[in-house]
Amino acid sequence: MSGNWTEQHIPDQRGRVAIVTGANTGLGFETARMLAARGAAVVLAVRDVDKGKQAAARITGDVTVQALDLTSLDSIRSAAADLRAAHPRIDLLINNAGVMYTPRQTTADGFELQFGTNHLGHFALTGLLLDRLLPVPGSRVVTVSSTGHRIRAAIHFDDLQWERSYSRIGAYGQAKLANLMFTYELQRRLAPHGTTIAVAAHPGVSNTELARHTPAALRLPITWLAPLLTQKPEMGALxxxxxxxDPAVTGGQYYGPGNRWGTRGYPKPVTSSPDSHDQDVQRRLWTVSEELTGVTFPAVAPQQTNS
Structure with missing residues (x-):
């Protein structure tokens, strides 16, 4: 399409159910707000229910709140059961929630916090809800990655949980690379079904509280450059x-801001790192993720085609 893609280009969403993780603030809130404004029934899947209710009160439309703590597999299973009971069909699952540059911590299940929350939590949630999307024409799983998937990023199968040494930047890069690899592998597995697609996106550099754990050495330069690099959450959500x-989106695409550096601007298809397209690593990550979470995707078989 020609011109800049804006909120006004969002098609009518009436009759559609959208689940947005981490939707009580920042990018998730703006995503939920704009979907609800177009008529979608939106579920704010959030860790803090009180904050979720406060966010819901600020959104006009059909909005409900679901407790979801992505750092706990028990919470993910409980939330998935609630969502399955409430919604026989799901049109959009938006895996938005995340943490960034945190000091080393572990989830309730012993996973490194960034990998456990950003990747494994969403992997498990998607697997538990996928059969609610598969029968729905036009349904999508959208997973939010980051330009950080290029920075000191690799899937460290020999130390996935960063137990030997810890780099908060490297751990974030691994988690965001995993988000992309999950999307690409999921799309290959979904392709034969012809209904649901998997797509990835990144917000550029958005002014949200996600960056509150940025290392001190980076904080001052970022503050100086912020007017040139960052954009408001409502732009970062686009x-x-x-x-x-967008009806023109196809499975396996990756969307981000359109300026030269990918930091700000209107959304367009963008490219991800060569590492993110390594199918052997994608398949291995999928297998390991199933083993760690105990969640399998029985409805989608692995595909061997080349990307």
Whole structure:
């Protein structure tokens, strides 16, 4: 399409159910707000229910709140059971929630916090809800990655949980690379079904509380450059919204801001790192993720085609 893709390009979402993780603030809130404004029934899947209710009160439309703590597999299973009971069909699952540059911590299940929350939590949630999306024409799984998937990023199968040494930047890069690899592998597995697609997006550099754990050495330069690099959350949410709603989107695409550095601007298809397209690593990560979470995707078989 020609011109800049904006909120006004979001098609009518009436009759559609959208689940947005981490939707009580920042990018997730803006994503939920704009979907609800177009008529979607939106579920704010959040760790803090009180904050979720406060966010819901600020959104006009059909909005409900679901407790979901992505750092706990028990919470993920409980949330999935609630969502399955409430919604026989799901049109959009938007895996938006995340943590960034945190000091080394572990989830309730012993996973390194960034990998456990950003990747494994969403992997498990998607697997538990996928059969609610598969029968729905036009349904999508949208997973939010980051330009950070290029920075000191690799899947460290020999130390996935960073137990030997810890780099908060490296751990974030691994988690965001995993988000992309999950999307690409999921799309290959979904392709034969012809209904649901998997798409990825990144917000560029958005001014949200996600960056509160940025290392001190980076904080001052970022503050100086912020007017040139960052954008408001409502702009940062547009790549996710385009990935979720633009009829021209195809499975396996990646959307981000359109300026030269990928930091700000209107959303367009963008490229990810060569490492993110390594199918052997994608398949190995999928297998390991199933083993760690105990969640399998029985409805989608692995595909051996080349990307």
């Amino acid at each position: 790549p996710t919204l385009r990935a979720a709603t």
